Amino acid sequence: xxxxxxxxxxxxxxxxxxxxxxxxxxxxxxxxxxxxxxxxxxxxxxxxxxxxxxxxxxxxxxxxxxxxxxxxxxxxxxxxxxxxxxxxxxxxxxxxxxxxxxxxxxxxxxxxxxxxxxxxxxxxxxxxxxxxxxxxxxxxxxxxxxxxxxxxxxxxxxxxxxxxxxxxxxxxxxxxxxxxxxxxxxxxxxxxxxxxxxxxxxxxx
Amino acid sequence: xxxxxxxxxxxxxxxxxxxxxxxxxxxxxxxxxxxxxxxxxxxxxxxxxxxxxxxxxxxxxxxxxxxxxxxxxxxxxxxxxxxxxxxxxxxxxxxxxxxxxxxxxxxxxxxxxxxxxxxxxxxxxxxxxxxxxxxxxxxxxxxxxxxxxxxxxxxxxxxxxxxxxxxxxxxxxxxxxxxxxxxxxxxxxxxxxxxxxxxxxxxxxxxxxxxxxxxxxxxxxxxxxxxxxxxxxxxxxxxxxxxxxxxxxxxxxxxxxxxxxxxxxxxxxxxxxxxxxxxxxxxxxxxxxxxxxxxxxxxxxxxxxxxxxxxxxxxxxxxxxxxxxxxxxxxxxxxxxxxxxxxxxxxxxxxxxxxxxxxxxxxxxxxxxxxxxxxxxxxxxxxxxxxxxxxxxxxxxxxxxxxxxxxxxxxxxxxxxxxxxxxxxxxxxxxxxxxxxxxxxxxxxxxxxxxxxxxxxxxxxxxxxxxxxxxxxxxxxxxxxxxxxxxxx
Numbered sequence: 272x273x274x275x276x277x278x279x280x281x282x283x284x285x286x287x288x289x290x291x292x293x294x295x296x297x298x299x300x301x302x303x304x305x306x307x308x309x310x311x312x313x314x315x316x317x318x319x320x321x322x323x324x325x326x327x328x329x330x331x332x333x334x335x336x337x338x339x340x341x342x343x344x345x346x347x348x349x350x351x352x353x354x355x356x357x358x359x360x361x362x363x364x365x366x367x368x369x370x371x372x373x374x375x376x377x378x379x380x381x382x383x384x385x386x387x388x389x390x391x392x393x394x395x396x397x398x399x400x401x402x403x404x405x406x407x408x409x410x411x412x413x414x415x416x417x418x419x420x421x422x423x424x425x426x427x428x429x430x431x432x433x434x435x436x437x438x439x440x441x442x443x444x445x446x447x448x449x450x451x452x453x454x455x456x457x458x459x460x461x462x463x464x465x466x467x468x469x470x471x472x473x474x475x476x
Numbered sequence: 477x478x479x480x481x482x483x484x485x486x487x488x489x490x491x492x493x494x495x496x497x498x499x500x501x502x503x504x505x506x507x508x509x510x511x512x513x514x515x516x517x518x519x520x521x522x523x524x525x526x527x528x529x530x531x532x533x534x535x536x537x538x539x540x541x542x543x544x545x546x547x548x549x550x551x552x553x554x555x556x557x558x559x560x561x562x563x564x565x566x567x568x569x570x571x572x573x574x575x576x577x578x579x580x581x582x583x584x585x586x587x588x589x590x591x592x593x594x595x596x597x598x599x600x601x602x603x604x605x606x607x608x609x610x611x612x613x614x615x616x617x618x619x620x621x622x623x624x625x626x627x628x629x630x631x632x633x634x635x636x637x638x639x640x641x642x643x644x645x646x647x648x649x650x651x652x653x654x655x656x657x658x659x660x661x662x663x664x665x666x667x668x669x670x671x672x673x674x675x676x677x678x679x680x681x682x683x684x685x686x687x688x689x690x691x692x693x694x695x696x697x698x699x700x701x702x703x704x705x706x707x708x709x710x711x712x713x714x715x716x717x718x719x720x721x722x723x724x725x726x727x728x729x730x731x732x733x734x735x736x737x738x739x740x741x742x743x744x745x746x747x748x749x750x751x752x753x754x755x756x757x758x759x760x761x762x763x764x765x766x767x768x769x770x771x772x773x774x775x776x777x778x779x780x781x782x783x784x785x786x787x788x789x790x791x792x793x794x795x796x797x798x799x800x801x802x803x804x805x806x807x808x809x810x811x812x813x814x815x816x817x818x819x820x821x822x823x824x825x826x827x828x829x830x831x832x833x834x835x836x837x838x839x840x841x842x843x844x845x846x847x848x849x850x851x852x853x854x855x856x857x858x859x860x861x862x863x864x865x866x867x868x869x870x871x872x873x874x875x876x877x878x879x880x881x882x883x884x885x886x887x888x889x890x891x892x893x894x895x896x897x898x899x900x901x902x903x904x905x906x907x908x909x910x911x912x913x914x915x916x917x918x919x920x921x922x923x924x925x926x927x928x929x930x931x932x933x934x935x936x937x938x939x940x941x942x943x944x945x946x947x948x949x950x951x952x953x954x955x956x957x958x959x960x961x962x963x964x965x
Contacts, residue, residue, distance in 0.1 A: 471633035
């Protein structure tokens with residue numbers, strides 16, 4: 272995989288950490304997923320079965336899942352900016368620091384493309400950081416999908432690829448989890464008048 | 477014949493979910509639920525008994541493999557699922573949902589409950605790591621909706637936290653699966669490369685660094701779902717906010733069953749990891765005890781206290797499997813079964829109590845014996861057993877686990893764990909005395925509904941707990957433990 276593409280995947284992840292608007296965050300996620308889908312299609316060249324699977328996954332990850340999140344955004348208009356999300360620089364520092372520490376600590380993985388190993392870890396850590404530091408429900412769901420994109424990239428770099436049955440099952444699982452997350456997004460917005468999870472602070476010991 | 481039973485075991489809860497999702501009257505759904513619950517439990521119990529009574533190889537087919545460990549967990553899931561399904565009508569008559577639209581709430585509850593139960597049963601029977609991961613994720617989707625069923629602000633918070641933390645944890649575990657697959661699969665291999673037997677067979681040939689990376693990612697990711705500290709944050713919230721029958725399933729069936737997957741991973745990769753996996757489990761165990769015990773000393777609402785007790789008991793189980801010794805393994809088997817019975821009873825007791833006095837959802841109880849002898853009796857059996865008070869099976873299981881640790885040469889870990897278990901015992905005993913026996917405020921309290929049923933359930937569970945205690949003399953050195961060590965030792 273070309274270093275430019277790998278850097279672009281990481282940059283898109285950091286951009287999700289930084290951007291303010293939920294729709295922009297979803298668009299960045301879609302861009303990252305489409306880029307990964309294009310990589311999968313390039314890998315599958317000459318194998319019709321794998322190519323068809325790669326196209327299905329590209330459409331699902333790059334179009335259907337972001338579309339589902341956009342549908343949630345449409346139904347959960349925010350009256351004002353999410354109060355707990357004002358510190359862009361703090362978020363970026365946390366994300367860059369976490370990715371750097373993880374890249375330094377995680378040993379070499381047995382993937383076919385050593386250059387992609389650090390990007391896999393970076394995306395996984397970015398996803399976790401996004402879910403931790405972003406407060407809007409949609410951003411936390413986007414964080415989960417960024418982490419899943421890291422795992423998908425790992426699958427692309429395994430020699431011989433990951434079995435198609437497993438990839439399809441994972442896709443179905445992603446759809447199910449995102450559907451449940453969408454239901455939560457709607458209910459949280461109904462209940463609090465905002466999808467700011469910073470408002471969910473009733474359970475403390 | 478076995479395959480027919482197995483298909484019935486997995487198909488009946490899925491069909492049940494479909495039937496109960498139909499818009500039935502309350503009476504019809506209650507009756508259908510009772511019939512289906514008995515059918516699912518009977519099929520699951522039959523599969524487990526067939527495996528446990530036959531000598532030799534596990535029950536194995538193209539897509540399943542039920543070994544002694546799977547059979548023990550099937551029995552636990554069947555028993556807890558049956559009790560939770562039968563306890564659900566009492567909960568549903570007392571608490572309306574805010575998460576689902578009013579008319580659909582009951583059918584949505586039953587559909588999610590049965591799908592959750594089906595995924596748990598399949599998890600104990602499935603023969604493949606990747607499929608097991610998918611089923612763990614399926615339990616998250618179904619149970620997150622159940623956690624938030626009441627629609628209250630705290631329930632939404634608990635359900636969302638549970639969904640986000642466990643799915644992120646499972647993403648980490650999935651990377652572990654891919655690392656493992658990359659380490660063991662030949663070019664063009666199928667998903668069958670991740671069958672447990674194949675992973676066992678391939679483990680000796682895996683590069684040490686790859687095996688350690690895989691086991692750390694897998695155990696670290698699954699820890700978020702088991703609720704081991706330090707990735708346990710969702711556990712107290714989800715257990716305390718879920719409907720009590722769901723809390724029982726979460727605590728008594730889900731957590732130990734996901735732990736079984738972690739156990740299988742550690743055992744399969746042990747030849748290549750040089751004990752890194754068992755060391756990690758001991759770390760999770762001690763940390764979970766250290767985090768849980770201070771909360772057992774605090775005056776918490778009942779369900780929250782039971783939730784922190786789950787964290788403590790998952791810590792004990794992590795120690796038991798981390799010691800990798802037959803005596804500790806006997807303790808783990810006894811502990812899983814005893815914890816399931818005692819914890820479920822505690823959660824079921826809260827159904828009646830919360831209906832009579834909803835304020836108990838937010839504050840610690842006092843003097844329950846003056847209010848409800850049924851609830852007081854149930855909580856005495858539950859908290860007494862969970863604290864490890866003899867003759868509770870959990871007393872014997874904890875002794876077995878500690879003895880196994882000593883036999884395995886982990887003296888320092890055993891000493892620290894013994895001190896923490898002693899403190900945990902005192903904390904729960906204190907909660908039991910304060911909550912049940914201490915004089916209540918003199919004002920009049922409303923009557924507690926469902927007293928007779930609760931007394932009957934308490935008698936059945938107490939009998940079951942004593943029966944488990946009686947097995948302590950036969951369990952270490954038994955064929956069951958020898959077979960378990962053959963698979964997981």
